[in-house]
Amino acid sequence: MFCPKCGSEYKEGFYKCSDCGTDLIDQLPPEPDNEVSYVELVEIYSTYRQSDIAFIKSVLDGEGITYFFEGESSIMLVAGGAYARLLVKAEEADRAKEILRELGFL
Ligand SMILES: [Zn+2]
Numbered sequence: 001m002f003c004p005k006c007g008s009e010y011k012e013g014f015y016k017c018s019d020c021g022t023d024l025i026d027q028l029p030p031e032p033d034n035e036v037s038y039v040e041l042v043e044i045y046s047t048y049r050q051s052d053i054a055f056i057k058s059v060l061d062g063e064g065i066t067y068f069f070e071g072e073s074s075i076m077l078v079a080g081g082a083y084a085r086l087l088v089k090a091e092e093a094d095r096a097k098e099i100l101r102e103l104g105f106l
Helices: 050-063 074-080 090-102
Strands: 041-047 067-070 084-089
Touching: 041 050, 041 090, 050 067, 050 084, 050 090, 084 090
Parallel strands: none
Antiparallel strands: 041 084, 067 084
8 A cells, every 4th residue: 555645655454644644545656757758750841942941930930830840951951952851740740731731832
């Protein structure tokens, strides 16, 4: 038996915590998960145009959407003709796509 309040362990047959008077429980509830949960990101758009990146960022900021531009370094884009990939949280992907569609990006 455990006290849910102070965590003390008691033998079978005890029903109240002698320290705080709280009713004992069989099992302590699982520890709250304090670790930063892994966020799944999905790619919804890619562009090599800095102006598009800046614009999309300002719109997504305004919409409160969490996003990440992968490889947006201008040096990389110019040098390799590489694309910056727009990643958003999986649960916000549909909304982000909708916004980009309205803006004519998709
Ligand atoms: Zn207690």
